[in-house]
Amino acid sequence: MSEYCLFCHEQITSNTNWSSFFTSHKETYLCQVCESQLIKIEGETCDICSRPLEKLEKQYVINNRCLDCVRWEEDDEWKGYLLKNESLYEYNDFLKGIISQYKFRGDYILAKIFSLRIQQKLPPNVLLVPIPLSTERQFERGFNQTEALINETGQSPIHLLERTHSEKQSKKSRHDRIHIPQVFQIEEGRGVADKDILLIDDIYTTGSTLRHAAKILIHAGAKSVSSLTLAR
Amino acid sequence: MKFAVLHEKLVPEPLLTTPSATQTITSLAEIPQPPTIPNFSFNPELQKLLLGKQLLLDEIPLSLEEIQSHYENGYITLRKGITFNKNIPKCERCGNQDQSWFASFPCSRCGETCTYCRKCIMMGRVSTCTPLYGWIDVSDISHVHATLDWKGTLSPGQQHVSNKVMESINVNKELLVWAVCGAGKTEVLFEGINRALAMQKRVCIATPRTDVVLELSPRLQAIFPIIEVASLYGGSEDRQKYSPLTITTTHQLLRFYKAFDTIILDEVDAFPYSVDKALQYAVNQARKDMSSLIYLTATPNEQWQKECRQGKRDFVTIPARYHRHPLPVPEFVWCGNWNKALTKGTLPANVMKWLKHRIETGKQALIFIPKIELIPKILPLLQKLHPAIEAVHAEDPNRKEKVKAMRSKEISLLITTTILERGVTFPNLDVAVFGAEDRIFTESALVQISGRVGRSAQYPGGWITFFHYGLTESMLKARKQIQGMNKEGLKKGWIDVE
Numbered sequence: 217m218s219e220y221c222l223f224c225h226e227q228i229t230s231n232t233n234w235s236s237f238f239t240s241h242k243e244t245y246l247c248q249v250c251e252s253q254l255i256k257i258e259g260e261t262c263d264i265c266s267r268p269l270e271k272l273e274k275q276y277v278i279n280n281r282c283l284d285c286v287r288w289e290e291d292d293e294w295k296g297y298l299l300k301n302e303s304l305y306e307y308n309d310f311l312k313g314i315i316s317q318y319k320f321r322g323d324y325i326l327a328k329i330f331s332l333r334i335q336q337k338l339p340p341n342v343l344l345v346p347i348p349l350s351t352e353r354q355f356e357r358g359f360n361q362t363e364a365l366i367n368e369t370g371q372s373p374i375h376l377l378e379r380t381h382s383e384k385q386s387k388k389s390r391h392d393r394i395h396i397p398q399v400f401q402i403e404e405g406r407g408v409a410d411k412d413i414l415l416i417d418d419i420y421t422t423g424s425t426l427r428h429a430a431k432i433l434i435h436a437g438a439k440s441v442s443s444l445t446l447a448r
Numbered sequence: 449m450k451f452a453v454l455h456e457k458l459v460p461e462p463l464l465t466t467p468s469a470t471q472t473i474t475s476l477a478e479i480p481q482p483p484t485i486p487n488f489s490f491n492p493e494l495q496k497l498l499l500g501k502q503l504l505l506d507e508i509p510l511s512l513e514e515i516q517s518h519y520e521n522g523y524i525t526l527r528k529g530i531t532f533n534k535n536i537p538k539c540e541r542c543g544n545q546d547q548s549w550f551a552s553f554p555c556s557r558c559g560e561t562c563t564y565c566r567k568c569i570m571m572g573r574v575s576t577c578t579p580l581y582g583w584i585d586v587s588d589i590s591h592v593h594a595t596l597d598w599k600g601t602l603s604p605g606q607q608h609v610s611n612k613v614m615e616s617i618n619v620n621k622e623l624l625v626w627a628v629c630g631a632g633k634t635e636v637l638f639e640g641i642n643r644a645l646a647m648q649k650r651v652c653i654a655t656p657r658t659d660v661v662l663e664l665s666p667r668l669q670a671i672f673p674i675i676e677v678a679s680l681y682g683g684s685e686d687r688q689k690y691s692p693l694t695i696t697t698t699h700q701l702l703r704f705y706k707a708f709d710t711i712i713l714d715e716v717d718a719f720p721y722s723v724d725k726a727l728q729y730a731v732n733q734a735r736k737d738m739s740s741l742i743y744l745t746a747t748p749n750e751q752w753q754k755e756c757r758q759g760k761r762d763f764v765t766i767p768a769r770y771h772r773h774p775l776p777v778p779e780f781v782w783c784g785n786w787n788k789a790l791t792k793g794t795l796p797a798n799v800m801k802w803l804k805h806r807i808e809t810g811k812q813a814l815i816f817i818p819k820i821e822l823i824p825k826i827l828p829l830l831q832k833l834h835p836a837i838e839a840v841h842a843e844d845p846n847r848k849e850k851v852k853a854m855r856s857k858e859i860s861l862l863i864t865t866t867i868l869e870r871g872v873t874f875p876n877l878d879v880a881v882f883g884a885e886d887r888i889f890t891e892s893a894l895v896q897i898s899g900r901v902g903r904s905a906q907y908p909g910g911w912i913t914f915f916h917y918g919l920t921e922s923m924l925k926a927r928k929q930i931q932g933m934n935k936e937g938l939k940k941g942w943i944d945v946e
Contacts, residue, residue: 220548322573323566324553356506358555358562358573367554 221247222326223314245329253310257303257448264289265301265423267448288423297430299440303420303448304333311447315418319361327361327368330446334416335369337444342414343374345433347425348400350379362416365446376406376413377429400429402436409437420445449505449577450558456480457520462512472558474528474576484522484584494518496690498583500650500707502527502541502733504572507703508581509688515581522584527705529578530563539565541574542702543729567726571702582705591692594675596642605766605942606636612764613640617649617710617740624743624752627766628775628933629870629899633744634664636766637712638671640742645675645692649709652694654701654731656721658682659871660714665695698727704734711735712742717749717892718870746870746899747892747929768937772944773908775930776901778881778894780923783915786883790825799882799915806878807834807860813878815863816897818886826863826882839863869896876907884914884923894926 221228222245229247246254260269262277264285269277276283289295305311318326338344346362354360366373377400402408415429420443430441450470451458457480461470473479494510497503508515518524531538538545544567555562558577565574574580602610609625616623617640627633637653644651653668655661658681665679678691680700698713698721713721713731721727735741748756755761769775783796795803806813817826823839830837838859840850847867853859854874862868866888879901881889889897894914901910914923937943 225548317569321569322564323551323569324564325551325566354556358557358575359553360556364553 221245221250222329223247223250223317250310253308255306255308255311257306263300264298265420265448266303268306284423288427294427294431297434297441298423298427299430299442301420301423301426301443301445301448302337303445304330304337305447307419307447315447319357319418322357322359324359324364327364330365331368331370334365334444338369338371339412339414342412342442343376343408344371345376345413345415345429346373347415347417347429348375348377348379361418365418366416373416374406376402376408376433378403398428398432399425400432402432408433410439413438413441415441415443417443417445419447449579451476453480457482458526460512460516463516472560472562472577473526473579474530474532476528479526479528481525481584482520482522488521488523490518490521490523495523495583495585496589497688498524498581499585499589499690500583500704500734502580502582502705503703504529504574504578505581506572525582525584526579527582529574529580530565530576537563537565537576539567539574541565541571541580542568542726543733544568544726568702571699580705589690590648591645592674594642594645594672594692596638596671597673598638598671600635602635603632603768603770603772603942605768605937605940606632606770609633609636609764609766610639613637613742614643616640616742616762617644618647620709620738620740622741622743622762624745624748624756624761624763625766626748626756626763627744627746628769628937629746629896630769630771630775630873630903631746631766632770633746633766634667635770637742640710641668641672641693641712644710645672647709648692650692650694650707651710651712652696652701652704652708652734653712653714654696654698654734655714656698656718656727657715657871658697661695661697668693668695698730701730701734702726704730706733706736708735708739710740710742712744714744715870716743717745717747717752722749747895749892765933765936767933767940768942769903769908771905771908772942773902774934774937774943776898776910776912777930777934778898778912778914778923778927780884780914780916780919780927783882783917785917786915787917790822793829795826795829796915799880802880802913802915803830803861804833810860811878812854812857812859812874812876813861813880814868814874814900815861816869816879816881816889817863817865818883818888820865822883823863830861830863834860837861837863840868841865842867866893866897868900869893870899872900873903874900875904876910877901878911879913881912881914881916884916885918885920889920889922891922891925891929894922895929898926898930 226247228244257266257268261267262269262282262285263280267282272282278286314326317323344366346360346366349360363373380399380401413433415426417426426443433441450461450472452464452468452470529540531540537550544565549567550563551566552561552563555577562575562577612623613636641651661679661681665677669677675693676691678686678689678694680686680696756763781798783799786796789796820841827839836859838850840847854862879897881897898912901912902908
């Protein structure tokens with residue numbers, strides 16, 4: 217347990233009671249006020265991308281799927297590659313703040329906030345594959361934020377992917393993101409045949425990055441590709 | 449990024465042509481500094497960017513090759529971003545030595561485990577492989593003579609202080625200017641700044657708050673029309689501008705290193721400067737070894753007041769407002785257990801009477817409360833009296849709009865936390881402090897709050913009432929300070945006897 221909240225730096229007051237005294241060995245990185253602002257994704261979610269369905273208007277939900285995923289799966293070029301995405305938290309202003317400090321300011325230690333929940337969500341016998349950064353971006357940030365998320369759970373990331381070009385995703389529209397040419401290639405000499413793969417990324421926005429990665433991995437012989445992201 | 453040391457020069461790893469042993473800047477025993485080659489034609493834009501600064505590589509929009517050639521020719525300096533003293537890291541940029549503000553990570557720039565400072569990370573990450581870049585030459589770029597274009601006149605009180613400011617600037621001394629709220633302290637700086645600029649000195653006005661930077665910059669630009677004033681705050685566009693006169697938030701001073709001959713530090717007692725050691729460190733880092741430092745405040749803390757009384761600190765006061773009327777003295781009104789009244793859904797009768805009177809006569813008022821949590825209890829009670837009553841606090845997204853609405857008189861009463869204790873001016877105003885015994889209302893907070901009343905020459909009077917459930921030391925000291933200033937102002941003949 218760290219003494220100070222990793223985000224607001226308030227001292228963490230542990231409310232020790234008898235049950236936590238005996239059971240709690242888990243590490244706490246956020247104070248209660250900050251923790252309470254991370255909203256777990258629960259309840260009815262889209263079959264594929266785990267978007268909370270209750271927040272969507274009816275016309276955007278078709279048989280437990282959000283309209284975006286329906287559109288992906290209707291598209292012959294994209295259907296069936298990404299088996300399922302799971303996301304931990306809603307992408308609210310608070311999480312935006314954490315992710316931006318983590319990723320853009322390069323505050324590596326914030327990865328620890330998510331380790332426990334990521335650990336709980338990892339299925340057995342999968343290859344954990346981080347979404348890579350371009351060389352320039354990795355130098356700029358000093359680390360790859362998705363790789364760090366895996367490292368901090370105590371697991372080893374498997375580098376199967378390489379970026380072929382380096383434009384910033386966050387500046388693009390959905391149309392642009394979907395219609396960009398393949399942004400990844402498989403690192404040479406990597407066997408992916410018959411492997412179950414779990415991609416790790418920070419945010420699921422349109423799902424385009426993850427589908428690009430999934431597509432190339434499936435074509436290289438992977439048995440299945442799913443994904444886990446912090447935010448949806 | 450790592451460096452090799454070749455022929456007594458640092459060479460960054462990406463520029464190495466042959467494999468050599470490399471290490472991080474922090475782990476180097478000494479940083480070699482090549483001698484300055486006088487006939488090297490340096491890039492003047494780079495000089496403007498780096499003079500008196502400590503920047504990260506990412507903050508310099510030039511190629512590593514160009515930076516390296518300036519270093520090799522003795523024009524650029526590199527310093528360690530993080531230093532270790534017996535394994536304890538210190539951030540050289542912000543001065544942080546508190547272990548709870550450091551972390552480490554596997555760094556792809558140097559391939560090692562890098563320790564980094566989290567305290568100043570909002571300005572870019574400083575880690576054990578991060579150099580701080582600066583310019584070798586401390587002598588400034590000479591600037592055109594900036595003539596003061598100001599038609600105003602100073603009151604005798606202001607003139608006295610203005611002279612003292614000029615003297616401190618002349619001889620590179622420290623001076624505390626203790627000026628009451630509404631004294632007109634900005635004007636006392638004009639002659640001093642003018643003198644400093646004429647002496648080719650580089651001047652900086654630093655203030656804790658962005659609002660003040662935004663307010664001061666156009667004002668100073670207007671009176672020094674020949675030079676181009678640099679205005680610095682988070683997200684400002686002047687970040688790379690070099691100017692003989694810089695107006696900045698104290699935060700932005702973290703990017704400066706031995707830059708200024710004169711620093712004028714506004715509101716030294718205000719948050720966050722008063723509690724943030726990094727900002728105090730930044731001021732010290734930003735001044736040259738030989739420099740003057742002028743502190744401005746209406747409310748020096750107890751320690752400083754003591755040092756003034758003991759003659760340990762050079763100070764000068766402006767005890768009177770420029771309009772020659774005395775400061776309104778707070779009245780103390782006991783209002784009983786107001787918390788209990790609130791839980792019953794009422795306010796103490798004398799508070800209610802005070803508020804009703806303002807509403808009936810149409811006089812605007814600020815009501816200071818000790819906690820945000822009281823807003824939902826008090827606001828509905830008051831809105832029953834009148835609809836044009838609002839409440840504001842630090843995290844209120846509509847804070848600016850509400851202050852504006854108060855200014856345009858769309859709001860009659862504004863309930864506020866201590867965020868409006870300073871910096872705001874409404875011309876014809878009464879002020880109440882509700883729960884004045886709360887710890888948040890320190891002596892200086894109460895003096896500042898009282899200072900909201902009677903600021904304009906047109907309406908120099910007004911009521912300041914402390915509603916309390918028990919007197920505090922702070923309340924008594926605040927009143928004493930105000931009375932003391934009035935007495936001094938009268939004695940010096942800077943207040944007119946009514």
